[in-house]
Amino acid sequence: MRPDLLITSDSDLDVALEEFKQKKARRDSIGPKYTCSIGNCEASFKRLDQLDRHEFHHTGIKKHACPYEGCDKTYSILTHLKRHQRSTHDRTAAPQKTIKCTLPECSKMFTSACNMQRHVREAHEAPREYACTHCTAKFRQKMKLRRHVIQQHTQEYPHRCEKCGRGFYQQWQQESHQRSCKLYECADCEQKFDKWSLFTKHCRETLHGRGGERHKCEHCSCSYEKASALDKHLATKHSTTVATFACTEPGCNRSYSYERNLRQHVVTVHTGRRFECLAAGCGRCFSSAQNLSKHLLRDHNTKEQPTGTTEAEAAAATEAAEVATVKTTRKRRRDAGQSTRSQLAKLSCLVLDKSMDKAVRQRQTEALTSVAQELQQQQELMEDLLSDA
Incomplete structure (x- = not known):
């Protein structure tokens, strides 16, 4: 009954009784009062929240x-909005956390007793835990449990992108993604990529798309990404001219299309230094000490003297391995870390010659006395100039 309603007649009493019945019926109602307005969802609820x-x-x-x-x-x-208005806009002063948790081992503070009681109930007495039905994982929040089940087990996202099929938990995430979603489809294999970098990497590795057609050999099935690589292939494999770089050593009829290959052949076969592996039963030869060292580490896994070899042969193999592995370091300067100009000269703004500056750095008495006299003369000259001005 409203406080401002005055009962002066039977009609007023009937109005008051009717309002009381309506409130009582609404309070005792057990049926749903709020229905979902989204799509074909027919869910209904008793409370607005x-x-x-x-x-x-x-x-x-x-x-x-x-x-x-x-x-x-x-x-x-x-x-939640009303709570925000009460705590942020309707308060005249900032809330102070003056109420401590009742448990001695907990040091949390709260602005009200109800917040403290809620904390004790949810964190200490009966903390909520939502267990996963597919595994042993447990969560404090239902939303985290729902995301865990979808991501790790069911993969049944409530919203999916119509272009790429990517799943999302909420509708606004799907709409935001769909506005910028763009797929790149390969014309040769019909694969789709959501990033341009992935699409170009696929075309480069498989030679699909325009790159493979643009640099494709006319004589065979080879394809190249760059035109220069195709030119080298044509000159080497399909050229009708005789090779221009032939070996000039007596009895050697080898020829090459590239000069660098001829140089490598000469160094390796004819004039190059040979490094022979002295391990028992190996007998392999190498054109450099580095290659021999790699061979010893890879195939024999040792730098020690191989069995069945003399001391001289073992010393030669060890020397070859050490040449490949020793790192040369630059010799340290004698004056490394030393200043090229003394701190006294820097602070006093004096220009000293090299010998005098070195003597000052070494704290020689004569040099320090000479510098002190020069500083005193400069100070007297400056005082005279100021007095004349």
Whole structure:
């Protein structure tokens, strides 16, 4: 009954009784009062905050915005918005956390007794845990459990992109992604890529697309990414001219299309230094000490004297291996770390010759006395100039 309603007649009494019956019927009602308005969903709820939470899972949009100017806070539930207004805009002073948790081992502070009691109930007495039905994982929040089940087990996302099929938890994430989603389809194998870098990498590795057609050999099935590589292939494999780089050593009729190959042949076969592996039963030869060292480490896994060899042969093999592995270091300068100019000369702005500056760095008495006299003369000259001015 409203306080401002005055009962002066039977009609007024009937009105008051009718209002009381309506309130009582609404309070005792057990049926749902709020129905979901999204699509073909027919879910209904008794409380408005339950409906708000349900529709937020549909759309992902927080429809309750703060009405105060300059505040851009939005909430998915109306009660959360009212709590924000009470704690942020309606308070005259900042809330102070003066109430401590009742458990001695907990040092958390709260602004009100109800917040402290909620903390004790949820964190200490009966903490909520949502267990996964597919594995042994447990979570404190239902949303984290839902995401875990979808991501790790079912892969049944409530929203998916129509172009690439990527899944999302909320509708606003799908709409934001779909506006910028672009697929790159390969014309040769019909594979689709959501990034240009992945598409170009695929074409480069498989020689699909325009790159393979542009640099394809006319005489065979070879294809190249660059035109220079195709030119080298044509000159080497399909050229009708005789090779221009022939070996001039007596009895050798080898010829090459590239000069670098001829130089390598001469160094390796004719004039190059030979490094022979002295391990028992090996007998391999190499054109450089580095290659011999790699061979010893890779095939024999040792730098020691191989069995069945003389001391001289073992010394030669060890020397060849050490030549390949020893790193040369630059010799350190004698004056490394020393200043090229003394600190006294820098601070006093004096220009000293090399011998005098070295004597000052070594703290020689004569040099320090000479510098002190020169500084005193400069100071007297400066005082005279100031007095004349």
